[in-house]
Amino acid sequence: MNEYLKNLVQLIFAPARGWEDMAIEEREKFLDYRNRHLGETGGKHGASFHDEEDAWSERHASHLFRSCFLPAIGVCACSSFIKMFYEGGPGFLGALQMAIITFVSLFLSTQFARYVFQTYMPRLLSEATVEKRGRWMSMIMYCVTFLGIITLVSNVVKVRIALIEFLPLYVVFILWKGWRYAGVEERNIGLFMIMATASVLGSAYLVSFLLNALV
DSSP, rough: OOHHHHHHHHHHHHHHOOOOOHHHHHHHHHHHHHHHHHHTTTTOOSOOHHHHHHHHHHHHHHHHHHIIIIIHHHHHHHGGGGGGGGOOOOOHHHHHHHHHHHHHHHHHHHHHHHHHHHHGGGSSSSSTTOOOOOHHHHHHHHHHHHHHHHHHHHHOOOOOOHHHHHHHHHHHHHHHTTTHHHHGGGGHHHHHHHHHIIIIIHHHHHHHHHHHHOO
16 A cells, blocks of 8 residues: 555656656566566466566455455545545535435446456557556556545545646546556557546546435
């Protein structure tokens, strides 16, 4: 969790450097894993280097999802209960409803964005670029976690600050700086931004709006 939060903070304050450092760290972890695996199997392996790296990346992303992403958005959702202590704030049931809507909307938007990335991202890669599904999932998780933190801040701060309303747009900048990390071909950056923004930022607020309308 500490590493996850460290990476998130770096992505917020220096997105380009953050994605670069994450790519380097992931490559080092994979090589360390591969060397240990080759040592255990006597130097034998049954897949190509790129296939092994992609499989490891997906397992790494799944680990981050269970041990870091879900707890993080859970804390962000539970921040809704802080509003109970403010004058004119919601009661327990109202705060619980807000917490559930926040958690479910962040969770569902992640799954929707993952589906969109896996479906359309291969079209944005060059023929020589290997699909990086694990990295795509990591990118989605970090961006959605940032949206959760914005919700947490808006719940903690008693007075309404206009700047907080515009912070979600910063996700667009973070996504833009991560096009190399995702393996996108340079000429497809525009299409990548449209797809990524709609699937990550758009879906999060659409799901939240629908859930609030239903209840």
